Amino acid sequence: MKTLEDFNFENKKALIRVDFNVPLDEDFKVTDTNRIEAAKPSIIKVLEDGGSAVLMSHLGRPKGQRNPDFSLEHICQTVSEIIGVQLKFVSDCVGDVAEQAVADLQAGEVLLLENLRFHSSETSGDATFAQQLSKLGDIYINDAFGTAHRAHASTTVVAQYFGPNKCFGYLLAKEIDAIKKVMQTGEKPVLAILGGAKVSSKITIIENILDKVDHLIIGGGMTYTFIKAQGGKVGDSICEDDKMNLAMDILKQAKEKGVQVHIPVDVLAADDFSNDANTQIVDVDKIPDGWQGLDAGPKTLDNFKEVILQSKTILWNGPIGVFEMENFAKGTIALGNFIDESTQSGAFSLVGGGDSVAAVKQFGFQDKVSYVSTGGGAMLESLEGKTLPGIAAIIEE
Numbered sequence: 001m002k003t004l005e006d007f008n009f010e011n012k013k014a015l016i017r018v019d020f021n022v023p024l025d026e027d028f029k030v031t032d033t034n035r036i037e038a039a040k041p042s043i044i045k046v047l048e049d050g051g052s053a054v055l056m057s058h059l060g061r062p063k064g065q066r067n068p069d070f071s072l073e074h075i076c077q078t079v080s081e082i083i084g085v086q087l088k089f090v091s092d093c094v095g096d097v098a099e100q101a102v103a104d105l106q107a108g109e110v111l112l113l114e115n116l117r118f119h120s121s122e123t124s125g126d127a128t129f130a131q132q133l134s135k136l137g138d139i140y141i142n143d144a145f146g147t148a149h150r151a152h153a154s155t156t157v158v159a160q161y162f163g164p165n166k167c168f169g170y171l172l173a174k175e176i177d178a179i180k181k182v183m184q185t186g187e188k189p190v191l192a193i194l195g196g197a198k199v200s201s202k203i204t205i206i207e208n209i210l211d212k213v214d215h216l217i218i219g220g221g222m223t224y225t226f227i228k229a230q231g232g233k234v235g236d237s238i239c240e241d242d243k244m245n246l247a248m249d250i251l252k253q254a255k256e257k258g259v260q261v262h263i264p265v266d267v268l269a270a271d272d273f274s275n276d277a278n279t280q281i282v283d284v285d286k287i288p289d290g291w292q293g294l295d296a297g298p299k300t301l302d303n304f305k306e307v308i309l310q311s312k313t314i315l316w317n318g319p320i321g322v323f324e325m326e327n328f329a330k331g332t333i334a335l336g337n338f339i340d341e342s343t344q345s346g347a348f349s350l351v352g353g354g355d356s357v358a359a360v361k362q363f364g365f366q367d368k369v370s371y372v373s374t375g376g377g378a379m380l381e382s383l384e385g386k387t388l389p390g391i392a393a394i395i396e397e
Contacts (some may be wrong), residue, residue: 003169192315
């Protein structure tokens with residue numbers, strides 16, 4: 001696996017695919033700088049070697065049309081402040097104007113190209129467009145894990161024009177390493193915590209990780225499909241009736257593979273999907289009609305704590321309650337605290353997937369776990385066992 005450490009960038013121009021698809025407010029100010037900060041080490045390495053950096057990214061979904069609302073020019077000042085170098089900007093990502101801007105670039109300078117997705121050729125993976133991009137650098141670096149599962153021109157196709165002169169950036173290398181620790185090299189016992197609303201969205205992940213984990217915690221809305229499948233009463237809780245056979249099959253597979261499955265035994269139930277609803281703690285298989293489970297109960301959290309503290313490798317994907325509502329966030333916060341405690345005792349903990357990452361940020365757990373993944377869809381596809389095209393393109397020569 002080639003990384004930045006395999007190259008010296010002196011007098012070289014590095015074409016870096018970053019993921020600067022960041023949220024902007026109505027005044028086009030960046031509201032979350034995490035992705036920019038995550039790309040900084042790779043950019044700095046190039047500059048410190050004596051090279052220059054050409055950054056390419058998408059922003060939003062302009063659908064192949066030029067749209068000033070999605071211009072990367074909006075983020076230039078923020079990126080400049082974070083990197084510590086005043087960015088240069090060019091109004092296109094291919095063609096004469098882009099090639100001239102790259103030709104003028106001096107060692108130690110950073111150029112940001114305009115939004116790749118102003119060209120429909122980016123998302124279609126057009127080879128001619130990728131070849132045009134390849135003219136803008138001597139070495140290609142992919143540091144955009146969030147788009148590594150897309151076979152787009154800038155993430156995958158462009159790599160074929162660089163021969164051996166391509167590598168992973170620090171961020172992408174860390175993402176690959178973190179997933180490898182969970183899926184292949186992690187110290188046992190290995191625990192996967194899967195939450196979220198639906199079994200259907202996690203089927204392939206569950207099936208792929210059953211060979212790799214010792215414990216599986218199932219929480220969140222998925223719980224009720226498993227409980228109802230086993231004959232329990234779930235009241236008005238979210239439930240996928242058409243996935244009950246699948247839930248039973250997962251439990252059977254887990255037993256055959258020697259994986260211990262831990263499902264909530266009690267829940268905080270509410271008489272309405274509202275933060276102001278009446279609540280009561282009930283057994284998970286005896287939820288009254290008109291009530292729905294919205295968070296894990298105290299006995300469940302005690303059980304989960306015991307499993308988490310004995311685990312040496314932990315994957316957390318999905319919250320175990322409706323954490324967006326304060327009254328139903330306690331379970332997810334408690335889970336974060338247990339993982340923090342286990343991590344401090346030497347466990348490796350990886351958090352990935354949109355909602356769990358959002359929860360970790362909201363409750364301040366970013367620095368209390370080993371690694372927080374930057375890529376939602378890419379992370380999930382990795383856990384499903386798929387080879388991501390953006391990663392395969394760097395490995396192939």
